[in-house]
Amino acid sequence: MKFDTPATTNPIDQMKIVGKPTNRIEGPLKTTGTAHYAYERHDVAANQAYGYVVGSAIAKGRIASMNLDEAKAAPGVIAIVTADNAGKLAKGDFNTAKLLGGPTIEHYHQAVALVVADSFEQARAAASLVRVEYAREKGAYDLAAAIDTAVKPKAVFGTEPDTSVGDFAAAFAAAPVQLDARYTTPDHSHAMMEPHATIAAWEGDKLTVWTSNQMIAWSVGDMAKTLGMPKENIRFDSPYIGGGFGGKLFNRADVLLAALGAKAAKRPVKVALPRPLMINNTTHRPATIQRIRLGATADGKLTAVGHESWSGDLPGGGPETAVAQTRLLYAGENRMTAMRLAVLDLPEGNAMRAPGEAPGLMALEIAVDELAEKLGMDPIALRVLNDTQVDPEKPSRPFSQRQLNKCMQTGAEKFGWAKRNPKPGVTRDGRWLVGMGMAAAFRNNINGPSAARVRLAKSGVVTVETDMTDIGTGSYTIIAQTAAEMMGVPLDKVVVKLGDSAFPVSAGSGGQWGANSSTAGVYAACVKLREAVVAKLGLASDAVFADSKVKAGRRSVALGDAAADGELVAEDNMEYGDLAEKFQQSTFGAHFVEVGVDAMTGEIRVRRMLAVCAAGRILNPKAARSQVIGAMTMGAGAALMEELAVDKRFGFFVNHDLAGYEVPVHADIPHQDVIFLDEADPTTSPMKAKGVGELGICGVAAAVANAVYNATGARVRNYPITLDKFI
Numbered sequence: 001m002k003f004d005t006p007a008t009t010n011p012i013d014q015m016k017i018v019g020k021p022t023n024r025i026e027g028p029l030k031t032t033g034t035a036h037y038a039y040e041r042h043d044v045a046a047n048q049a050y051g052y053v054v055g056s057a058i059a060k061g062r063i064a065s066m067n068l069d070e071a072k073a074a075p076g077v078i079a080i081v082t083a084d085n086a087g088k089l090a091k092g093d094f095n096t097a098k099l100l101g102g103p104t105i106e107h108y109h110q111a112v113a114l115v116v117a118d119s120f121e122q123a124r125a126a127a128s129l130v131r132v133e134y135a136r137e138k139g140a141y142d143l144a145a146a147i148d149t150a151v152k153p154k155a156v157f158g159t160e161p162d163t164s165v166g167d168f169a170a171a172f173a174a175a176p177v178q179l180d181a182r183y184t185t186p187d188h189s190h191a192m193m194e195p196h197a198t199i200a201a202w203e204g205d206k207l208t209v210w211t212s213n214q215m216i217a218w219s220v221g222d223m224a225k226t227l228g229m230p231k232e233n234i235r236f237d238s239p240y241i242g243g244g245f246g247g248k249l250f251n252r253a254d255v256l257l258a259a260l261g262a263k264a265a266k267r268p269v270k271v272a273l274p275r276p277l278m279i280n281n282t283t284h285r286p287a288t289i290q291r292i293r294l295g296a297t298a299d300g301k302l303t304a305v306g307h308e309s310w311s312g313d314l315p316g317g318g319p320e321t322a323v324a325q326t327r328l329l330y331a332g333e334n335r336m337t338a339m340r341l342a343v344l345d346l347p348e349g350n351a352m353r354a355p356g357e358a359p360g361l362m363a364l365e366i367a368v369d370e371l372a373e374k375l376g377m378d379p380i381a382l383r384v385l386n387d388t389q390v391d392p393e394k395p396s397r398p399f400s401q402r403q404l405n406k407c408m409q410t411g412a413e414k415f416g417w418a419k420r421n422p423k424p425g426v427t428r429d430g431r432w433l434v435g436m437g438m439a440a441a442f443r444n445n446i447n448g449p450s451a452a453r454v455r456l457a458k459s460g461v462v463t464v465e466t467d468m469t470d471i472g473t474g475s476y477t478i479i480a481q482t483a484a485e486m487m488g489v490p491l492d493k494v495v496v497k498l499g500d501s502a503f504p505v506s507a508g509s510g511g512q513w514g515a516n517s518s519t520a521g522v523y524a525a526c527v528k529l530r531e532a533v534v535a536k537l538g539l540a541s542d543a544v545f546a547d548s549k550v551k552a553g554r555r556s557v558a559l560g561d562a563a564a565d566g567e568l569v570a571e572d573n574m575e576y577g578d579l580a581e582k583f584q585q586s587t588f589g590a591h592f593v594e595v596g597v598d599a600m601t602g603e604i605r606v607r608r609m610l611a612v613c614a615a616g617r618i619l620n621p622k623a624a625r626s627q628v629i630g631a632m633t634m635g636a637g638a639a640l641m642e643e644l645a646v647d648k649r650f651g652f653f654v655n656h657d658l659a660g661y662e663v664p665v666h667a668d669i670p671h672q673d674v675i676f677l678d679e680a681d682p683t684t685s686p687m688k689a690k691g692v693g694e695l696g697i698c699g700v701a702a703a704v705a706n707a708v709y710n711a712t713g714a715r716v717r718n719y720p721i722t723l724d725k726f727i
């Protein structure tokens with residue numbers, strides 16, 4: 001089915017099941033331990049051996065020699081895989097560095113060997129006996145020191161490095177009120193609960209991997225390329241994923257090495273990346289240095305908007321697209337944005353929740369707060385004044401919907417913004433300095449082709465099959481809601497099967513495109529199944545599907561009767577025309593935060609948080625709220641504690657575990673409120689939904705930073721905001 005005209009009415013608009021706050025249908029499986037994650041799938045293949053990854057002890061250079069004798073002789077060892085014996089491996093399209101290094105080493109903890117043994121303990125013990133001599137080379141590890149070497153990168157997924165409208169330099173120079181400030185954001189780790197893990201098994205030349213992966217079809221294709229085999233011979237199965245945040249968009253060392261290990265051992269092999277290896281072995285959100293220049297008239301109209309960002313990555317990598325949202329968020333006739341990329345020999349930078357927007361808004365939304373103060377304006381009034389209903393770089397292109405002002409105004413009212421004293425550092429609650437801050441949230445909506453197959457059984461049960469993944473986001477549930485609404489059956493008559501490359505190819509989970517795209521694919525398949533049911537039963541095409549019956553005129557037939565002589569199966573792919581070219585589809589929000597800062601110690605406590613979001617039709621308000629409060633929590637972490645500490649001499653992230661890489665715990669997070677504005681966007685798909693999972697993190701850290709400023713009068717522009725930076 002092709003979607004190229006704004007949707008009018010369709011069965012989803014009944015909203016009998018879609019749009020209701022529904023518990024996760026797979027929730028009980030997860031809370032009772034019966035949903036098995038990749039490493040726990042003991043039943044999928046007999047005789048599983050254990051692989052343990054050896055990571056490089058240098059960041060850049062070569063393996064001078066490798067001695068496997070002691071390791072091979074250790075108890076239980078079955079095989080050892082290295083670049084020397086693994087055969088020819090092509091680099092995948094989605095990883096910048098090789099997943100199995102050697103003899104060249106591209107980054108610290110790049111995998112250099114996999115030791116396979118009968119037990120995990122034997123594999124780990126033998127791995128410590130792999131003797132590697134390295135020839136270390138000098139690398140670049142310090143972004144600040146490398147920015148003079150940064151160059152204009154190529155476009156990333158269609159995002160150009162530079163844009164320019166009008167005459168920014170002249171307009172900024174002439175602006176009566178100017179802000180010119182530099183901000184930094186550190187490297188971040190996804191730190192998802194479930195580590196990367198895979199069980200791999202071969203049957204002849206056919207490979208099956210039970211793994212934890214957000215994007216099944218991309219990863220099957222990349223594995224086929226890496227191993228030089230037809231993708232038809234590779235099956236990925238990833239039904240449950242314990243968090244991804246972008247860290248599992250692509251294959252990592254666990255899946256390739258499990259496949260190679262299983263081939264070498266001639267039996268199934270399971271590999272997990274231990275937590276201390278993950279941070280330097282896999283990907284991370286790259287650090288940025290950002291310069292923002294804003295020029296405004298005395299009454300607050302933006303006349304010049306400039307945003308530059310520098311980031312680093314391994315050779316062949318890409319920039320953190322931290323200026324992307326600045327192209328669309330506020331009006332202003334003269335604009336420039338630019339991204340520059342330096343070569344750094346740190347581990348691979350890549351997508352992490354709201355890549356680009358999250359660190360970009362960490363800077364931009366402090367800058368807007370600073371400009372408001374210079375203007376003597378309320379920060380919300382400044383943002384409202386500079387709202388735009390069209391793409392400021394391409395004014396002929398309207399936003400399909402844009403309720404940013406309403407998000408801010410609704411939030412201001414609910415949060416009690418009127419009580420905020422704009423004068424910083426003067427509001428006290430006993431020993432606490434108290435402050436309020438806010439920031440706009442912005443993220444684009446993306447739709448991707450997505451296919452599904454639906455089956456109707458005689459029992460009236462509808463089964464949905466698609467390779468869509470559920471990374472803890474609620475995909476199972478919104479897909480069940482969609483099929484139930486379309487086929488007129490209750491939720492408990494729908495079975496959802498996900499994450500298997502044997503199923504039709506979906507949009508997958510990434511870029512907050514999963515919810516709208518995957519349910520639109522299920523919608524398309526259900527339209528076909530409805531047609532098949534009506535044809536089979538000989539009913540008029542406008543038959544109504546409700547209460548597990550199909551009704552037309554005076555006839556009412558049980559839905560399952562259509563499958564009386566055998567299951568009915570329908571499959572379709574939702575594809576997209578040029579609507580997304582005609583309309584800028586984006587999601588908006590406003591974050592409000594109150595903090596207390598201990599006047600004696602500088603300890604920062606987040607006291608209240610509120611998010612107001614406008615993100616199309618909310619398919620399941622409970623799941624969407626969970627996405628947003630999780631994102632708000634992650635944003636609070638980015639504001640106050642998250643930072644991969646770079647060892648600038650040896651080129652690795654020092655705090656490579658969850659003791660040293662601090663993320664918020666329950667005690668750090670207060671009550672969080674989330675409000676969704678009523679919205680349904682007919683340009684996105686027949687679902688009229690948009691993404692929300694990445695919107696939720698956008699702007700949060702700046703709202704915290706602005707609250708800390710309001711509390712203390714100390715403006716911290718370098719994240720995370722730790723007390724040493726303002727005492």
Ligand code: MOS
Binds near residue numbers: 249352355510511
């Ligand atoms: Mo997201 S960073 O595309 O999983």
